[in-house]
Amino acid sequence: MTKASFSDKETVVSILHSAFEPIYDANSINFIVKQDKKRSQRIRVLMEYLFENCLNFGEVLLSDNREACILLKYPHTERLNFNELFWLLKLAFKCVGLFNVPKVLKRQVTLKKHHIKTPYIHPVIMGAKNEVNGLGIGVRLIKQLINQYSQNELPVIIETTTDQNLKIYKRFGFSVFKKIQTKDFPLYFLRMN
Numbered sequence: 001m002t003k004a005s006f007s008d009k010e011t012v013v014s015i016l017h018s019a020f021e022p023i024y025d026a027n028s029i030n031f032i033v034k035q036d037k038k039r040s041q042r043i044r045v046l047m048e049y050l051f052e053n054c055l056n057f058g059e060v061l062l063s064d065n066r067e068a069c070i071l072l073k074y075p076h077t078e079r080l081n082f083n084e085l086f087w088l089l090k091l092a093f094k095c096v097g098l099f100n101v102p103k104v105l106k107r108q109v110t111l112k113k114h115h116i117k118t119p120y121i122h123p124v125i126m127g128a129k130n131e132v133n134g135l136g137i138g139v140r141l142i143k144q145l146i147n148q149y150s151q152n153e154l155p156v157i158i159e160t161t162t163d164q165n166l167k168i169y170k171r172f173g174f175s176v177f178k179k180i181q182t183k184d185f186p187l188y189f190l191r192m193n
Contacts, residue, residue, distance in 0.1 A: 001061050001062065001063060001064060001141060001144040001145070001148070002061070002062050002064065003059055003060070003062075004055070004059075004060035004061065004062050004069070005055075006055060008060065008062060009048070009051050009052075009055075011062065011069075012047075012051050012060055012062065012071070013044060013047045013048050013051055014129075015066075015067065015068060015069050015127055015128065015129050016047040016050070016051075016069065016071075016125060016127045017040075017043055017044050017047050018127075018129045018130040018131070019127030019128055019129065019130055019133070020043055020127060021040055021043050021130075022130055025162075026161070026184050026185045027161050027162065027185065028159075028161055029043065029046065031103075031104070031107065031184060031185075032046060032095065032096060032100075032104055032107075033046055033095055033096070034095065034096060034097035034100055036097075041094075042094065042095045042096075043095075045090065045091065045094045046091065046095045047125075049087045049090070049091050049095070050071055050124055050125055051071065052083070052087055053073065053078075053084070053087065053124075054071035054073050054124055056083070056084070057073050057074060057075070057077050057078040057079075058071070058072040058073035058074050058077075058121075058122070058124075059071075059072045060072075061141070063128075063137055063138075063140070063141045065137065067128055067129045067132045067137055068126070068127065068128035068129070068132070068137045068138045068140075068141045069126065069127065070123055070125075070126040070141055070142070070145055071123070071124045071125050071126070072121055072122065072123050072124065073121075073122045073124050074119065074120075074121060074122070075115070075119075075120065075122055076118075076119040076120075107182070110180070110182075110187075111187075114178050114180065114189050115157055115189070116155065116157060116191075118155075119154055120154050120155045120156065120157045121149065121154050121155070121156045121157070122156075122157055122158065123145070123156065123158050126138060126142070128141075139168070142168070142172060143172070146172055146173070146192070152193070153193070154193065155191055155192065155193040156174075156191065156192040156193060157189065157190070157191050158174065158189075158190050158191075159188060159189050159190070160187075160188050160190070161185045161186060161187055161188070166188050166190075169190050170190075172192075173192050174190035174191065174192045175190060175191060175192075176188050176189065176190055177189055177191050
């Protein structure tokens with residue numbers, strides 16, 4: 001596992017786009033991204049934003065073979081600045097769609113309300129290239145991440161909407177501390193440490 005830099009942006013965005021573009025099930029990505037003929041481009045904009053946001057307020061980690069990645073954020077370090085404002089506006093216009101902004105903002109308020117109030121590490125998104133899906137590359141990356149942060153004093157907080165991810169996270173030692181049912185899908189909040 002290596003720490004990514006800005007020069008790795010295209011690699012990371014391509015990995016995440018490849019991982020999530022083929023998925024049409026109800027999930028957080030499809031909730032945020034306007035579902036129209038530009039869906040694929042909109043997903044790419046979202047992944048670019050997540051890369052920028054996590055690089056500025058956390059870390060972006062790549063698997064050694066550069067086919068999987070995890071984006072982490074330290075929410076207690078996040079500050080609104082010109083770059084962040086630029087990306088939020090770009091998201092509204094090129095990813096979410098203006099009519100969908102209120103529902104996305106409402107979801108963000110819900111997420112924030114159920115996260116803990118003290119500093120924590122937040123794995124925002126992780127994925128592996130679609131063509132290597134099921135080969136265990138993502139699972140190995142999660143194991144490396146857990147080993148790296150096992151001595152860390154900050155808790156790790158993550159959320160998921162899928163039973164498959166819920167089982168994986170529980171297997172790695174995460175425990176559910178909150179479950180809410182949204183209109184579209186269940187949302188599980190998990191914690192480690």
